[in-house]
Amino acid sequence: MAFENCRQIGQLVSVYKEAMFSILLSLIITAPKINTVLSFYNMLALLTEIYNYIFHKDQYFILIMGLDNAGKTTFLESAKAKLNKQYKAMKPEAITTTVGLNIGKVVFDGVQLNFWDLGGQKELQSLWDKYFAEAHGVIYIIDSSDQSRIEESLDAFEKALKNQTLNGVPVVIVCNKQDIKECMSVSDVKMALREIIKKLGTRDCSLFPVSALHGNNVLASISWLVKAIKKNSDYRPPS
Template sequence: MYTLLSGLYKYVFQKDEYCVLILGLDNAGKTTFLEQSKTRFSKNYKGMSLSKITTTVGLNIGTVDVGKARLMFWDLGGQEELQSLWDKYYAECHGVIYVIDSTDEGRLPESKRAFEKMVTSEALDGVPILVLANKQDVETSRRRSVTAPPRSAGGTA
């Protein structure tokens, strides 16, 4: 009887959970993106002041409920020494948002290398990846429309 009631409760009230990684170099705006998403999609959440957002050491976790789904965002630090930890989270994720600072043209090659290392991981085969060119509201941002070819089964384009 307990199993029946427990299953019924889960069916009615429990949301499907999906883990989404937020990756990118340090200072790309990953935590700001997470805070703005929580503010926009959570009714009673009053976001952290943008002036209080600092460099992420480790990770930040945020939850957003959308319909019958619960999105768990894992915002991982982007410093070079923390990038080696990214792959430890790949197996658990259902999607990746890769954030690029579109105002920092000097770091685009570094961001490209980090992105290429990430997408070649077999653990991300079949995982959807969104590339987000952040800070488009800044006058010095690099605005360009790019359409990437689909990834093959081997994980590379």
């Protein structure tokens, strides 16, 4: 049913595009007959406004943060593949440590999502705050299979949340690598997060058990975040 609806929407968009092209073409053909150049440009401006109204999508910027090797890029690749059937995700063995950032763009729930996958190495964490002002939401990824770095991950998370630029921005915590047998349980991660959660203030926050490698709960976590971002749009409007 969802696929059928998407197909119908796609057909409707195609009809709109053809109609807009026909109107623009007729304006160009009749331009010499228009009394003044100003009138032509007024009509062209009106046509542009109509086009933008029909096809414009609100844009939201989402940060993907976490320590190196937490699975941030794997999460992004899985999301892109699930939301764009024509996109072929990179094979896990081809994914390398992010230096700087990776960018991913997808359309989901009627809006344009721009993902910024930030490098998680210690020396790169100092650059995270450069992206906070434009962020509408945060995905923080924890490697639940590496208990030796859980405190390091929580410290980086807490430090980011202390930045006032992120005040009120919704956060989804991804408890990643739940497919690994020796991983921490969701309840264990929640227990480790309990002090940080108390400091989240009034912002929306949720935690999802995820296997980015297998795609489990990737879309569910994004769907929750998009709803929270839309609800928060009065505080931080879309671009």
